[in-house]
Amino acid sequence: SAGSSGADDGGFYFNSKLAAIKHSDRLKAYLPLAHRAGIRVIVYVNVHWYSKDFGSRHPDWLQKRHDGSPVDTVYSTGVSFCINSSYREWVFQLLKELCAYPIDGIFYDGPIFFSDSCYCDSCVHEFQKRTGKNPPQKSDKNHPLWKEFISFQIDSYERFLKESNEIIKSIRQDILFYINGNSHWPNWPTGRDNHRIIKHTDILGAEGGFLYGDLNQTPVYKPGMTGKLLVSQARGKPAIVFDTGEHRSWNWFLLPEAEVSILLAETLSSGANYWYACFAPNINQPELDVVKRYNLLIKKNPDAFFQTKSLANVALVWPGRSAETYLSSVPFTDFTREIKDEEIGDVHQEFAGWYEVLARSQVPFDVIDEEGFDNLSQYQMIVLPNAACLSAEDTRALKEFVAEGGTLVSDFETSLYDEQGNKRDDFALAEIIGAHFSGHKFGPMMWDYIIPQHGKHLLSGIIKRYLPATRYGIEVSTGTADVLFFFAERMAGCYDHLPEISREPFLLVNRYKKGTS
Ligand SMILES: [Zn+2]
Structure with a gap:
């Protein structure tokens, strides 16, 4: 509304x-026109962003920060x-009223919790009922109740979706329901967990x-x-990838046509569908012709795009468990500097790096997370980008995969922590890797090298x-593995000297039963 x-x-x-203000019923007028033109109507419902004025009329609904102040900076x-x-x-x-119309679906944009919410009376009360304690700050990841608070938010989220879906489906079974979900990002800031979301929705999108x-x-x-995840x-x-035409955060400015084309091509080739949005001022701009071209391509070649099945025999793992709980703290050996924990072993960057390696090598691959470990037999190779936190069940599945002839690629602290983020004494996959953790990580290495065993x-x-070394390394003692690369001796500066080979392994290959790591 105005103002x-x-x-x-x-x-x-x-x-x-x-409704606070009575308007004409445009939905009723629009639906038959859209349906006659073959357009299905899925109603967008904003459940994450409201005006301050509306908020002031419903103070008990407001999400709150730990200090009791309302979340009032959305966009x-x-x-x-x-x-x-x-x-x-x-x-x-609102849902009941919308579903009384012959609509085809409901799309929730949100809801989300924020990285500093929610501590409203309802949340505090519910959390006290569950634990007998007050909720901790979300920024305090080491608090003993932190994980419980995140679980509480994920459960709250699922309960809200379950009830929403039950209401929708009780009115009409064929009304689609989906929401704005999560991707290769941690769940803890928002409470969105795709595995819980998809139980109560008809489409998974992000x-x-x-x-x-x-x-x-x-x-x-x-x-x-x-898309792949x-x-x-x-x-x-x-599965749907939400693509938009605008170059954010300039939401009224369109990307060039080539950028839009890349979005759509990337989405389609991942096996997902695209959802393309742009704002009203841009709707007739020439850049949008590219969307028409892609739509026609799909229409002309439906077999290539509908109900497709991946033939990839390589899977890249999104280390979802590590994204939630992994904190990499480092006692440095030499050349110690003050380094923020999050710079070391960042699973998001590890994942992006391995994604690029596989894409540039033109290797067809799927992306899975640990929930996909129950079905590894379709793959010949699994890549674990610093999957630091793995459960005993995860490692059992991976061991079996290698034992049966699979190839496992893993790096840095993979399997050195359990699924709760507790550090183990040794890699849970030590037998597969053919080496043991010897207690130290080292780095940063700014100008150092690795040396191949020709x-x-x-x-x-x-x-x-x-060859240039990685920024950080991890000390291992070699068991059954063969060393392909060693780190070079560390240098005091980039022109220091030509370094000799050290005894620190960089890259290991190991045979385990019928497979290789
Ligand atoms: Zn709350």
Whole structure:
């Protein structure tokens, strides 16, 4: 409504007893026109961003920070309501009213918790009921109740979706329901866990094709990363990557046509479907012709795009467990500097790096997370990008995979922590890797090298003596593994001297039963 930023109850163009202002029923007029033209209508419901004015009329619905202040900076301008408050009943009423129309679906944009919320009375009360204690700060990851609080938010989220879906399906079974889900990002800031979401929705979708800021810093593969992960998490239901035309955060400015084309091509080739959005001022701009061209391509070649099945025999793992709980703290050996924990072993960057290695090598591959470990037999190779936190069950599945002849690629602290983030004495996969953790990580290495063992079968074609080292390393004692690369002796500066080979292994190959690591 006029003078406010964010949704409220003043702009309903359908019949609702919640409407503060009565408007004409445009939904009723629009639906038969759309259906006659073969357009299915899925109604967008904003459940994450409301005007401050509307918030001031419902103070008990507001999401709150730990200090009791309301979350009032959504897109810098609005508030957000809490699904554990009686706001949920307001949303459910809205759902019932919308589903009374012959609509084809409901799309929830949100809801989400924020990285510093929610501590509203309802959440505090519910958490006290569950634990007898007050909720900890979400920023305090070492707090003994931190994981319990995250679980509480994920459970709250699932309960809200379950009830929403039950209401929708009780009105009409064929009304689709889906939401704005998560991708290759941690679940803890928002409470969104795709494995829980997909139990109560018909489509799994996430914003893999939203591009922000400096595009040179955004992997060109971003929509594909999302698409491949969603396809495996959706377990047979449709997966959708949300692509948008605008170059964010300039939401009224379109990306060039080539960028839009990349978004759509990346999405389609990942096995997912695209959902393409742009704002009203841009709807007739020439850049959008590319969307028409892709739509026609799909229409002309439906077999290539509908109900497809991946033939990849390589899987890259999104280390989801590590994304939630892994904190890499490092006692340095030499050249010690103050390094922030999050710079070391960042699983997000590890994943992006391995994704690029496989994509640039033109290896067809799937993306799975640990929930996909129950079905590894279709693969010949699994890549674990610093999958630091793995459960006993995860490692059992991986051991069996290698024992049966599979190839496992893993790096850095893979399997050195359990699924709760507790450090183990040794890699759980030590037997597979053929080496043991000897107690130290080291780095950063700014100008150091690794040195290949020329003559080894796997290194044919590598003729250089010095290759750049990784920024960090991990000390291992070699068991049954063969060393292909060693670190070079560390140098005091980039012109210090030509370094000799050290005894620190960099790259190991190991045979385990019928397979290789
Ligand atoms: Zn709350």
